[in-house]
Amino acid sequence: MAVDWARGGPDLLVALDRGAGPLGIQLQDQLRTAIRDRRLGAGERLPSTRRLADLLGVSRSTVVDAYEQLLAEGYVESTVGSGTRVAAIPGGLTLRAPGVASSPSRPIVADFEYGIPDLGSAPLTDWSWAVSEATRALPTAELGDADPAGSPHLREVVTAYHRRVRSGCAVAEDAVVVSGFRQGLAFTLATLAQHGIRRIALEDPGPREHDLIARRACLDPVPVPVDDGGLDVDRLHASGARAVLLTPAHQCPTGVALGPTRRRDLIAWADEVDGVILEDDYDAEFRYDRQPVGSLQGLNPGRVIALGSVSKTLTPAMRLGWVLAPPRFVPGIVEEQRLSSRGTPALDQEALALLMESGRYDRHLRRMREIYRARRDVLAVEVEHAFGPGRLHGLAAGCHALLRLPDGTSEHTVVTTAAAMGVRVNGLAHYRFPGMETEPRPPALVLGFGNVSESQIREGIRTLARSAGHGGSDRA
Incomplete structure (x- = not known):
């Protein structure tokens, strides 16, 4: 949603060199570069022609000509009553360096990241x-x-x-x-x-x-x-x-x-x-x-x-x-x-x-306590079905629990396999003191349930079970 600025619109940092050629061409070039580099984003309002002319110490016609050129090229759009704004360019200009390929985003089934409260309930x-x-x-x-x-x-x-x-x-x-x-x-x-x-x-x-x-x-x-x-x-x-x-x-x-x-x-x-x-x-x-x-x-x-x-x-x-x-x-x-x-x-x-x-x-905390309690209960049921009883610890308080994996399970393998299936989770080794990761400790996953819904918890635990090779995760 575009923000309506006070009369005259925002300020804009543009530096013109009066000894380096036509000022209008310089202004066009600088605005194009700012838009291409995303320093000016789609929908962002440009200063009014009068205000920018005053800021730069040039004639208003110079700014009007520059805006009209950018309008003709598709860099900006102009609407009566809304001023001149940066256009949304299909296909997009990007800051990505040449030769860097983008990777397609994978749908997230569940994100069990520790320490995040329910952001939707703020x-x-x-x-x-x-x-x-x-x-x-x-x-x-x-x-x-x-x-x-x-x-x-x-x-x-x-x-x-x-x-x-x-x-x-x-x-x-x-x-x-x-x-x-x-x-x-x-x-x-x-x-x-x-x-x-x-x-x-x-x-x-x-x-x-x-x-x-x-x-x-x-x-x-x-x-x-x-x-x-x-x-x-x-x-x-x-x-x-x-x-x-x-x-x-x-x-x-x-x-x-x-x-x-x-x-x-x-x-x-x-x-x-x-x-x-x-x-x-x-x-x-x-x-x-x-x-x-x-x-x-x-x-x-x-x-x-x-x-x-x-x-x-x-x-x-x-x-x-x-x-x-x-x-x-x-x-x-x-x-x-x-x-x-x-x-x-x-x-x-x-x-x-x-x-x-x-x-x-206090009222918010009481409400969140019941929301988290319900999610914790769903988590406990799903983990017991998928991994067996007695593997979930730390449920008496807070918004995370520890899932202890069977001995011999590779935390790293489960974490990376789950990530490829759309579930984000960290192993216990992620929280070890630097240099202490090699000391023996049973494999485990840290499951934050503060910012995941009950349906995401169900699907996420079943996915984790498949990642760890447990058949009990296939329940419909």
Whole structure:
């Protein structure tokens, strides 16, 4: 859909050389090149002839002649009341380099990518309401550079929510608002380095690229194995790390929850080594068998930094998150943010605060919990029929589960065969710590079910079963 511009249309960067020949020819050539290179896309409006003439310091007739030439050649189209726009050229101009062949796209049967919520259920109507309210209510004085720690209003709301839903004990002064989890993690790791921490333990298997983020902060990442009880705290002791990053409520990607004894052992480890626990609290709200496991931050707020965002609960496009840290770390995290980005957009912060304060956020989570529960149940039934009982793990919470393949099955073969049949999925090896992929671990697939429909789940699991050589997948 074309966007109607204000009178005169958009600006356009064109440089004319008055000593290099007729200006009209130069203008035609530059516009053709911009259209061919897709710097001007189909349907994009060009400036009015009067406005472009003023911008370039040429006569209007020069611009009119150039537009008429491009119109005659089919590069642009002109409609009364709509101005001059770039034409949609059948067959298409392309940026592809010569000699690079395109490959036909294959229809996607199901995409079991981990970590993607149901994008079609994002509460855009509620968000639109919240943005409208924020625009109306935010004082003019708060439209300038925001407090780098974040909106006081949102910090109050987020910490109140964390206390109410996650059993934490942070207050507004402990919170820093950031643009998503990864930004918060980068700022936090840089702050830990400033406090003399040099080594951080990461889960193996675990979320991807956290080792790269740690190295960018000048920390040495070391792997610590995860088993059916969660992070192996004894191996953490042996690692020599003084910080650890983990996903205790629903481990990524195995789906296990950190057991109560290990939670206590982890807190004891932090006290013993003067260490810090970084808690990635990414999908704890989606618990199906009972209420969510409480945040580690509530057990020892002086040793735990909790990081959260709305990427899994709302949509990654909103890019809002928070860091709840002990007071000694907050100034460093705030300073990292101030030097990096001067903070997160104030209007978005106010909108999120209103969304949560109004109850719309909780209402959305309740609705999504039931949607995900139904998809999880379909997934469990289909996997049991196709692969047999007892192979699906991590179903108590979150939007992904672990499908353990029969011993001797090649993860790589199943993944590549499934991809050729239109099903996207990652094997457990995809989440191994770099250099640890060769350590023995049972073959498994990580099945994200947040952004797939129930019918896609059914067809996708049957396709995976065929990829793994299981006849039970042929049920109609």
